Amino acid sequence: MERGKGKEPEKEKIREKGKEEKEKKEVEKEKIKGKEKGKETGKEEKNKCREEEKKERETEKEKEQLEGKDKEKKDNNALTKPPLEPLEKNKQILVLGLDGAGKTSVLHSLALNKVQHSVAPTQGFNAVCINTEDSQMEFLEIGGSEPFRSYWEMYLSRGLLLIFVVDSADHNRLPEAKKHLHQLIGTNPILPLVVFANKQDLETAYRITDIHEALALSEVGNDRKMFLFGTQVTENGSEIPSVMQDAKDLIAHLAADMQ
Structure with a gap:
C-alpha cells in the first residue's frame, strides 16, 4: 500500500510537465501567429504607404499641370492685357x-x-x-x-x-x-x-x-x-x-x- 501511494506524486509531476509543455506550445503558436500577423500588418502598412505616395505623386503632378496652365494663362493675359489707363x-x-x-x-x-x-x-x-x-x-x-x-x-x-x-x-x-x-x-x-x-x-x-x-x-x-x-x-x-x-x-x- 505504501508503494502505490509513492507513485501518485510522480503521476502529478508528469501531468504538470505535460501541462507546461502544452502551454509552451500554445505560447509558441501565439508567437508564430503574432509574427505572421505582424508580417501581414507590415505588408498592409507598406501597401498603404505606397498607395499614399502614389496619390501624393498624382496630386503633385496635377498641381504642376494646373500651375502650368495658370502660368500659360497669365502669360497670354500679359500679352493682351492693356497697360494702366493713363490719366486724362x-x-x-x-x-x-x-x-x-x-x-x-x-x-x-x-x-x-x-x-x-x-x-x-x-x-x-x-x-x-x-x-x-x-x-x-x-x-x-x-x-x-x-x-x-x-x-x-x-x-x-x-x-x-x-x-x-x-x-x-x-x-x-x-x-x-x-x-x-x-x-x-x-x-x-x-x-x-x-x-x-x-x-x-x-x-x-x-x-x-x-x-x-x-x-x-x-x-x-x-x-x-x-x-x-x-x-x-x-x-x-x-x-x-x-x-x-x-x-x-x-x-x-x-x-x-x-x-
Missing part, C-alpha cells in the same frame, strides 16, 4: 497700324534721332517717352495683329493725336488699313491725324499721292488736321531723314495744341 492730364500720342507696317521702327527712330530697326512685330503695348526742347511726349504703340486691334478704339478716346503707319509696299493690305483707319477716325471727328507712308525706299512702294488715294484721306473730314509723310528707316544707326525730323517737330506742335 497725361494723354498719349497713339501709334497704330497693321502688323508689319514698321510702327516700332518709326517710333524708336523718332525717339533716338537715329534709325533703329525692330526685328519682330509688337505683341501688346509699347510705351515710349520722347523729349524735345520744349516738352516731353508720351507715345503708346499698340500691336497691329488681330488680337490687339480691339484695344485701338478703347485708347483712341484718350489720345492727343493719332499716328497711323502703313506699309507703302504692301499693296494687298492697303484696303484693310483703310478700313481700320476710317473706323478709328469716325469715332472722333477732330482728332489730329498724322499718316506715315512707310518703307518708301522699296521699289514696289506706292508714292505719296497713291497712298493718299488708297487710304481715301480726302474723306477724313474738313475739321480735322491731317498730315501725310513718306518715311523710311533704311541704314540702321544712321541719322533719321529730314522728313522724319519735320514730322517729329509737327507732332510736338500738334500735341502742345491739344493739351
Whole structure:
C-alpha cells in the first residue's frame, strides 16, 4: 500500500510537465501567429504607404499641370492685357497700324534721332517717352495683329493725336488699313491725324499721292488736321531723314495744341 501511494506524486509531476509543455506550445503558436500577423500588418502598412505616395505623386503632378496652365494663362493675359489707363492730364500720342507696317521702327527712330530697326512685330503695348526742347511726349504703340486691334478704339478716346503707319509696299493690305483707319477716325471727328507712308525706299512702294488715294484721306473730314509723310528707316544707326525730323517737330506742335 505504501508503494502505490509513492507513485501518485510522480503521476502529478508528469501531468504538470505535460501541462507546461502544452502551454509552451500554445505560447509558441501565439508567437508564430503574432509574427505572421505582424508580417501581414507590415505588408498592409507598406501597401498603404505606397498607395499614399502614389496619390501624393498624382496630386503633385496635377498641381504642376494646373500651375502650368495658370502660368500659360497669365502669360497670354500679359500679352493682351492693356497697360494702366493713363490719366486724362497725361494723354498719349497713339501709334497704330497693321502688323508689319514698321510702327516700332518709326517710333524708336523718332525717339533716338537715329534709325533703329525692330526685328519682330509688337505683341501688346509699347510705351515710349520722347523729349524735345520744349516738352516731353508720351507715345503708346499698340500691336497691329488681330488680337490687339480691339484695344485701338478703347485708347483712341484718350489720345492727343493719332499716328497711323502703313506699309507703302504692301499693296494687298492697303484696303484693310483703310478700313481700320476710317473706323478709328469716325469715332472722333477732330482728332489730329498724322499718316506715315512707310518703307518708301522699296521699289514696289506706292508714292505719296497713291497712298493718299488708297487710304481715301480726302474723306477724313474738313475739321480735322491731317498730315501725310513718306518715311523710311533704311541704314540702321544712321541719322533719321529730314522728313522724319519735320514730322517729329509737327507732332510736338500738334500735341502742345491739344493739351
